[in-house]
Amino acid sequence: NKRQVLTITSDLMPVIQVVYSVNNDEAAGASVEFVVPKDLGDGYVNNKLENYKFRFRRVFDQTAGQEEIFETIAQPVADRVLAGYNGTIFAYGQTNSGKTFTITGGARSYGDRGIIPRTLSYLYQHIIQDSTMVYTTHISYLEIYNNVCYDLLDRQLEACRLEDLPTVTIMHDSEQNIQLRNLSIQQSANEEEALNLLFLGDTHRMTAETLLNKASTRSHCIFTVYLCGRQPGSATVRRSKLHLVDLAGSERVNKMALGGQLLTEAKYINVSLHYLEQVIISLSESRAHIPYRNSLMTSVLRDSLGGNCMTTMISTISVDKTNLKESMSTCRFAQRVALIKNEAVLNEEEDPVLLIARLKRENQSLRDELAMVTGEPRQEQLTQYEIQKLEVQVKDFLEDTDPEATLALGTDLQKIRRCFTLLKVLSLSATQCLPTVLSQLIRDKAPNVDLYSTAR
Numbered sequence: 021n022k023r024q025v026l027t028i029t030s031d032l033m034p035v036i037q038v039v040y041s042v043n044n045d046e047a048a049g050a051s052v053e054f055v056v057p058k059d060l061g062d063g064y065v066n067n068k069l070e071n072y073k074f075r076f077r078r079v080f081d082q083t084a085g086q087e088e089i090f091e092t093i094a095q096p097v098a099d100r101v102l103a104g105y106n107g108t109i110f111a112y113g114q115t116n117s118g119k120t121f122t123i124t125g126g127a128r129s130y131g132d133r134g135i136i137p138r139t140l141s142y143l144y145q146h147i148i149q150d151s152t153m154v155y156t157t158h159i160s161y162l163e164i165y166n167n168v169c170y171d172l173l174d175r176q177l178e179a180c181r182l183e184d185l186p187t188v189t190i191m192h193d194s195e196q197n198i199q200l201r202n203l204s205i206q207q208s209a210n211e212e213e214a215l216n217l218l219f220l221g222d223t224h225r226m227t228a229e230t231l232l233n234k235a236s237t238r239s240h241c242i243f244t245v246y247l248c249g250r251q252p253g254s255a256t257v258r259r260s261k262l263h264l265v266d267l268a269g270s271e272r273v274n275k276m277a278l279g280g281q282l283l284t285e286a287k288y289i290n291v292s293l294h295y296l297e298q299v300i301i302s303l304s305e306s307r308a309h310i311p312y313r314n315s316l317m318t319s320v321l322r323d324s325l326g327g328n329c330m331t332t333m334i335s336t337i338s339v340d341k342t343n344l345k346e347s348m349s350t351c352r353f354a355q356r357v358a359l360i361k362n363e364a365v366l367n368e369e370e371d372p373v374l375l376i377a378r379l380k381r382e383n384q385s386l387r388d389e390l391a392m393v394t395g396e397p398r399q400e401q402l403t404q405y406e407i408q409k410l411e412v413q414v415k416d417f418l419e420d421t422d423p424e425a426t427l428a429l430g431t432d433l434q435k436i437r438r439c440f441t442l443l444k445v446l447s448l449s450a451t452q453c454l455p456t457v458l459s460q461l462i463r464d465k466a467p468n469v470d471l472y473s474t475a476r
C-alpha cells in the first residue's frame with residue numbers, strides 16, 4: 021500500500037497537498053483512492069478533505085515498468101488469442117496520461133517497448149516453438165481521425181496528406197458482421213516483419229500528425245493481429261483476432277480553449293467517446309438495443325465490446341490537482357466498462373478449401389482401392405502428359421513442408437514405377453552434387469589443403 025504525495029502550488033495558498041494511494045492487496049482486487057482538499061472558495065480555505073475510492077482488478081503505480089504491465093495485462097490475452105479466442109486491449113485516458121507509451125512504447129530505450137512490440141515478440145516465440153500447429157499471421161493498422169478511417173499501412177501515405185488518401189469504409193453483411201473495405205491486411209511471417217509493419221504505421225501516423233500540426237495524437241488507432249492456426253493435415257482452423265487500441269485523449273471540449281482545426285478534432289473525439297460511453301452504458305445496463313452503429317469506432321470494436329472477445333481496458337490517469345476531474349471521470353468510466361460481460365468463444369471452423377482437398381484425396385484413395393479389388397492392371401504405356409503430371413506431383417510432394425503430405429498415385433503400377441525412377445534420379449543428382457559442393461567449400465575455406473588427401 022503506497023502513499024504518494026503530490027505537491028501543487030497555487031496563488032491563493034502556497035502549498036496544497038493532494039494525496040492518492042494505491043492498494044493492490046485487497047481480497048476483492050485493487051483500489052486507488054484520492055484524498056483531496058475541498059476547493060478553495062472565495063479566497064478562504066476549507067480544510068475538509070474528500071475521499072474518492074475506485075476499485076479495479078489491478079492498479080499500477082508510477083513505478084510500474086513496461087514488463088510488469090505486459091505480463092499482467094497483455095500476456096493472458098495473448099495466450100487466449102493463441103488458443104483461438106479474440107482479444108482486445110484498449111487504452112483510455114486524457115491527453116498526455118501515457119496511452120501511447122503503454123500501448124506502443126517510448127523511443128528512449130529498449131526497455132520502454134510497449135504492449136504491441138512485446139506481444140508480437142511473445143506471439144512469434146510461441147509460434148516458432150509450437151511444432152504441433154501451423155500458423156499464419158496477418159496485420160492491419162487502422163486510424164480513425166475526425167470519424168473517417170484511414171489505412172496506416174497504405175504505402176501512398178508517404179507522399180500524401182492524410183485527407184487525400186482513399187478512406188476505409190465499413191460495410192455490414194447480412195449477418196451484421198463488419199467488413200472493412202480498403203483496409204490492407206498484410207502477411208507477416210515473423211517478428212521482424214510484424215515490427216516493420218508497426219514501424220511503417222507509426223511513421224505514417226507521425227507524418228500525418230506533423231502535416232496537421234498536431235501537438236498530440238488526436239485520433240484513435242487500432243493495430244490488429246490476425247492469427248490462423250491448424251494442426252498439420254487437419255482441415256479444422258482456428259482464427260483469432262487481437263486488437264490493440266490507442267484511443268484519442270478523453271478530455272472534454274468545454275474545458276479546453278481551442279479553436280479552428282483543434283476544436284473540430286476535439287468535437288469529433290468527444291462525439292466518438294460519447295458514443296463509446298453510450299455503448300458501454302447500454303451494455304452495462306443490459307439494454308435491448310446497443311447503439312454500435314452511431315460511430316465508426318464502436319462499429320469497428322463491436323466484437324470487443326459485449327461480443328465474442330476477451331477485452332481488457334487500461335485507464336491511464338495523471339495524478340495532478342489540475343487533472344483531478346478528468347482522472348476521476350476516467351476511473352468512473354473504467355468501472356462502468358468493468359460491468360460489461362463478454363462471451364469469448366473458440367473460433368474454430370472447417371476450412372472449406374482444405375476440406376474439399378481432403379475429401380478429394382479420400383475419394384481418390386477409395387476409387388484406387390476399388391480399382392485394385394475389381395479392376396485389371398493397365399497394359400499401355402504412360403502418355404507424355406501423364407509423365408509431365410507425375411513430375412509436377414513429385415516436385416510438389418518434395419516441396420510440401422507438411423509432414424503428412426502424401427503422393428497420390430492410385431494403383432497404377434506404371435505410375436508408381438515411374439515415380440520411383442523420378443525419385444531415384446533426384447536422389448542421385450543430389451548425392452552427385454555433394455562432392456562438388458564439399459570441394460568448393462574446402463577450396464574457399466582452406467585453399468592450401470591437398471584436395472586428394474582431404475577426400476581420403
Ligand SMILES: Nc1ncnc2c1ncn2[C@@H]1O[C@H](COP(=O)(O)OP(=O)(O)OP(=O)(O)O)[C@@H](O)[C@H]1O
Binds near residue numbers: 116269
Ligand atoms: N510510464 C511512463 N514512463 C515514462 N514516460 C512516460 C510514461 N507514460 C508517459 N510518458 C511520457 O509522457 C508523454 C505523454 O505520453 P503519451 O504520448 O503516451 O500520452 P497519451 O495519453 O498517448 O497522449 P495523447 O492523448 O496525446 O496521445 C510522452 O512523452 C511519454 O513518453
